[in-house]
Amino acid sequence: MVDGSGMELGVTEAEDGLVPMWDGGEDGGEVPVAEFDVGCPVTAVCWSADGASVYAAALDNEIHIYDLRKSTQLSTLSRHTETPTSLALSPTGALLLSPSPSSQTPIHDVRPVSPSPTRVHRVLTGAPAGFEHTLLRSAWSKSPGDEGKRVAVGGADRMVCVWDVESGRVVYKLPGQKGR
Numbered sequence: 001m002v003d004g005s006g007m008e009l010g011v012t013e014a015e016d017g018l019v020p021m022w023d024g025g026e027d028g029g030e031v032p033v034a035e036f037d038v039g040c041p042v043t044a045v046c047w048s049a050d051g052a053s054v055y056a057a058a059l060d061n062e063i064h065i066y067d068l069r070k071s072t073q074l075s076t077l078s079r080h081t082e083t084p085t086s087l088a089l090s091p092t093g094a095l096l097l098s099p100s101p102s103s104q105t106p107i108h109d110v111r112p113v114s115p116s117p118t119r120v121h122r123v124l125t126g127a128p129a130g131f132e133h134t135l136l137r138s139a140w141s142k143s144p145g146d147e148g149k150r151v152a153v154g155g156a157d158r159m160v161c162v163w164d165v166e167s168g169r170v171v172y173k174l175p176g177q178k179g180r
Helices: none
Strands: 009-011 018-023 034-037 042-047 053-058 063-067 072-077 095-097 105-109 120-124 135-140 150-155 160-164 170-174
Touching: 018 042, 018 053, 095 135, 105 150
Parallel strands: none
Antiparallel strands: 009 018, 018 034, 042 053, 053 063, 063 072, 095 105, 105 120, 135 150, 150 160, 160 170
């Protein structure tokens, strides 16, 4: 992500509960330029569409939202019953996909003003999490004319499940993956 000053930033997550921002340019060093302490292990991170915020999923089953300009936590998204394993922002920047081991994949409305008081746009179900009960990674469709109309989540059962976002209907279950 490139911030307002032209600095190339990277963000990482780890089990130490920290979310450091790194200068990814040629002048980048070994010390983070900013850092947020979530307080428990972090499982996934994702930039906001404007690059001013970072979403951090953590072992406390919440998604923490940090404002880079103010160096503060803005809020949390607290609708998970289990830890989110992945975060993916929609092509429009309005929705955040966050699968978890519960075989449920909430889609959060992350716009400044949301019509939903819980900020949950939809909860997708129907993806088998496998015997390990793990949904691992998620992604939004990016094909021209189809941006954000479908989402995919891969699981430990070696399947990729694809949903239509608006109907919440499973469109495909793609087998044949060699690993998780």
